Amino acid sequence: MTKLVLDINNLVVSVGKKPKGANIIDGISIQVRERETLCLVGESGSGKSVTSLTTMGLLPKGTLVPTRGSIKLVGEEVLTATDRRLRQLRATQMAMIFQEPMTALNPVVPVGRQIDEVLRAHTDLDAKARKKRILDMMEQVRLPQVERIFASYPHRLSGGQRQRIMIAMALVLEPKLLIADEPTTALDVTTQKQILTLIRDLQRDHGTAVLFITHDMGVVAEIADRVAVMRQGRLVETGPLETVLRNPTMEYTRNLLASVPSLVPRQPREETREPIVLEANELSKIYKERAFFGKGREVVAADKVTLTLRKGRTLGIVGESGSGKSTVARCIVRLIDPTSGGVRLAGREIADISRRLLQPHRQKIQIVFQDPYRSLNPRVTVGESIAEGPINYGVAHPDAMKRARELLELVGLPADAVSRYPHQFSGGQRQRIAIARALALDPDVLVADEAVSALDVSVQAQVLELLDEIQKRLGIAILFITHDLRVAAQICDEVVVMQHGRVVEQGPAAEVLTHPKEAYTKALLDAAPGRNWDFANFRPVAEGVGATA
Amino acid sequence: MLGYLIRRVLAAVPVMGVVALFVFLLLRLTPGDPAAILAGDNATPERLERIRASLGLNEPLIVQFITWVNKLLHGDLGTSLISNLPVMKMIGQRVEPSISIALSTIVLAVIVAVPLGVIAAWKHGTWIDRFVMGLSVLGFSVPVFVVGYVLIEIFAIDLRWVPVQGFRSISNGFGPFFERIILPTCALSFIYIALIARMTRAAMLDVLGEDYVRTARAKGINEVAVMMRHALRNAAVPVITVIGTGFALLISGVVVTESVFNIPGIGRLTVDAVLARDYPVIQAMILLTSLIYVVVNLLIDVAYTLLDPRIRY
Numbered sequence: 034m035t036k037l038v039l040d041i042n043n044l045v046v047s048v049g050k051k052p053k054g055a056n057i058i059d060g061i062s063i064q065v066r067e068r069e070t071l072c073l074v075g076e077s078g079s080g081k082s083v084t085s086l087t088t089m090g091l092l093p094k095g096t097l098v099p100t101r102g103s104i105k106l107v108g109e110e111v112l113t114a115t116d117r118r119l120r121q122l123r124a125t126q127m128a129m130i131f132q133e134p135m136t137a138l139n140p141v142v143p144v145g146r147q148i149d150e151v152l153r154a155h156t157d158l159d160a161k162a163r164k165k166r167i168l169d170m171m172e173q174v175r176l177p178q179v180e181r182i183f184a185s186y187p188h189r190l191s192g193g194q195r196q197r198i199m200i201a202m203a204l205v206l207e208p209k210l211l212i213a214d215e216p217t218t219a220l221d222v223t224t225q226k227q228i229l230t231l232i233r234d235l236q237r238d239h240g241t242a243v244l245f246i247t248h249d250m251g252v253v254a255e256i257a258d259r260v261a262v263m264r265q266g267r268l269v270e271t272g273p274l275e276t277v278l279r280n281p282t283m284e285y286t287r288n289l290l291a292s293v294p295s296l297v298p299r300q301p302r303e304e305t306r307e308p309i310v311l312e313a314n315e316l317s318k319i320y321k322e323r324a325f326f327g328k329g330r331e332v333v334a335a336d337k338v339t340l341t342l343r344k345g346r347t348l349g350i351v352g353e354s355g356s357g358k359s360t361v362a363r364c365i366v367r368l369i370d371p372t373s374g375g376v377r378l379a380g381r382e383i384a385d386i387s388r389r390l391l392q393p394h395r396q397k398i399q400i401v402f403q404d405p406y407r408s409l410n411p412r413v414t415v416g417e418s419i420a421e422g423p424i425n426y427g428v429a430h431p432d433a434m435k436r437a438r439e440l441l442e443l444v445g446l447p448a449d450a451v452s453r454y455p456h457q458f459s460g461g462q463r464q465r466i467a468i469a470r471a472l473a474l475d476p477d478v479l480v481a482d483e484a485v486s487a488l489d490v491s492v493q494a495q496v497l498e499l500l501d502e503i504q505k506r507l508g509i510a511i512l513f514i515t516h517d518l519r520v521a522a523q524i525c526d527e528v529v530v531m532q533h534g535r536v537v538e539q540g541p542a543a544e545v546l547t548h549p550k551e552a553y554t555k556a557l558l559d560a561a562p563g564r565n566w567d568f569a570n571f572r573p574v575a576e577g578v579g580a581t582a
Numbered sequence: 583m584l585g586y587l588i589r590r591v592l593a594a595v596p597v598m599g600v601v602a603l604f605v606f607l608l609l610r611l612t613p614g615d616p617a618a619i620l621a622g623d624n625a626t627p628e629r630l631e632r633i634r635a636s637l638g639l640n641e642p643l644i645v646q647f648i649t650w651v652n653k654l655l656h657g658d659l660g661t662s663l664i665s666n667l668p669v670m671k672m673i674g675q676r677v678e679p680s681i682s683i684a685l686s687t688i689v690l691a692v693i694v695a696v697p698l699g700v701i702a703a704w705k706h707g708t709w710i711d712r713f714v715m716g717l718s719v720l721g722f723s724v725p726v727f728v729v730g731y732v733l734i735e736i737f738a739i740d741l742r743w744v745p746v747q748g749f750r751s752i753s754n755g756f757g758p759f760f761e762r763i764i765l766p767t768c769a770l771s772f773i774y775i776a777l778i779a780r781m782t783r784a785a786m787l788d789v790l791g792e793d794y795v796r797t798a799r800a801k802g803i804n805e806v807a808v809m810m811r812h813a814l815r816n817a818a819v820p821v822i823t824v825i826g827t828g829f830a831l832l833i834s835g836v837v838v839t840e841s842v843f844n845i846p847g848i849g850r851l852t853v854d855a856v857l858a859r860d861y862p863v864i865q866a867m868i869l870l871t872s873l874i875y876v877v878v879n880l881l882i883d884v885a886y887t888l889l890d891p892r893i894r895y
Binding site: 089091119120121122123124125128129131133136137138139140141142150151154155186188199202 | 792793794796797798799800801802803804807811812815816889890891892
């Protein structure tokens, strides 16, 4: 039996110092051993991050307080440790990496010095020995040109490189425990794959125990030895990876797994002869940076993108960050003006007409944005938000409000929600409201820009279902922008794969996502975490193929 | 960096040009004969003609402007209508007290206010925080002259630690200079301490919520290092902005302070010139003030690039 590194026993974390505060963490017990990766899985609000911050002693002082239980790190109690002792333990015995590599590093200090700080705080090494050790560690996390990166500021590095720096910083003193809190969630799939491999390799070399926090079942399938499922501060189920994925004992775990969209595209729908509602023709967007003196810089965000969308169909644009997929969507909706090329909406060219002439056409194309927490005005009632569009187009206020009620019912919310404010709804409900708002103008085309990316899988599944249902009922065409191939596989009829502003490959979803022709599409599919697991059917994909063949 | 500096200095030239044009027109476009305005109500015709000739008012406007700018560039700001002394010389005599007070005020304000703001943010929500914020409200609401008179009453009249008023040049020794400048500095810095402390606290509170502060704590370094190395450096940009604009605004504060403490500085000079309609002096003061604004702004921008590597011009 390997050594027990982290032993959390019956931990309770409550709000505030008062004894009657609500429990955010309610009696969870988990163990992580040497060389083992425990994945702590759960949806937002399940308490997985609070658990990790409690372990590190990094809870915001006074707002969240551990009230019962114990956390033992290699046998030493952490909850009762002094601040001084906690500081000694951090980085030497336990270290943590965070979700957002873009903001986790201090922007005004070179990254090498930020790693150096760990060594200066915890060791007596001289400057030369410290630098040698840092460069060595930077090579271990497979950073190129370590000398140059050592002296670089964070904003010069990519997201993946920054996360490597964070990992180097965390592991430079060979801690016994590494806590990774959604370390790859903000990264592109190809980078995610590299980081996951890196964490696993380093763990093997150093014998580290890893507590890996994630909401992504795909990532779990890639990296976990054991899985602990959390929900609302309680532990639902723990077990070895295979057992949890194959034979989940709890209803919640089953539902969670069943909501994970499959990478295998859904049954293709029949080709239609319906009219084309949206066409983009060689659409380009070039951003020019003007300089006061000297030459400006040009960034090609979209390069000659051509696509067509028929009534009642869904076209997906997939790609990693910076691929230009959102730029294309925004040019099509004319939120930004394309530099060149054409957009035909229901037979009318709209790419270059003036804002005033565009106005009557705006109602034919509506957009739903990524973040439901920020895309609705917090000071306006839901009903007024939905009715605003129709009122702008001359509908009388009472009629528009009546329509708002109907739409709320259409998206599965109670009609009386019209008089409430956005903050009274959950993320999934808000995204339903955003969809209702978009539908209020009876558009021909609905543009969904990463519309389900911020949602938990179970909510995501519901919203996808809703979009599907609305499409069947109203015959609306959907332009679906996403970075998530699983989501694309489940909702799109056709897909366009973009990279660096260009279309790499396009065609029927079933074709492109199963038999990709281009190397980039292949790489994307290959990097999709958990591609070998068919979560909804509780078996590896290979077995499923065997069973149906 | 050097290229940037050169570009910025070059860009300041048109700004100063516009200011110069405005100052020039201020006098020429005032309704009526500038010479009559300059000479006052009881001027003799000979005096009027003399002024007209000395200002070159008989020449075309454009020629007058060029002549005036040319003189400016050679350091000739004209002659005071009241004292008949060259304006350059008058300012030169008065500049030391004002600059001394302005600089010592800003230095004192930064030394006191930044730590106050940092501590208030660090101990956010505690009595220390509330005490600092209360102090800052007081600093905002009490006018400079009130603070000045209170300080004089306590330290000069009751305790007799320092002289009541006046100024002694630093060339006469640091002691006399210091004991006369300390009260005006304290009086004037009051409001700047309030302003800068408040800004530092707000900027620090923003930064303390950032992910990299959490990262720093996760490294196990001590709180002082977290505050100074990680938080304060990132909070510095908005604080520097306030310090810079505060310095530019000091000029008006200096005027009041110099009156309260009877210090012969450029603030007093300006007030006297305005009251006496001594136009050449007023013109020179407007030019000088704008020059200070331009230079301070340039310094702020340079400070940005030094503090934040992401800012590049």
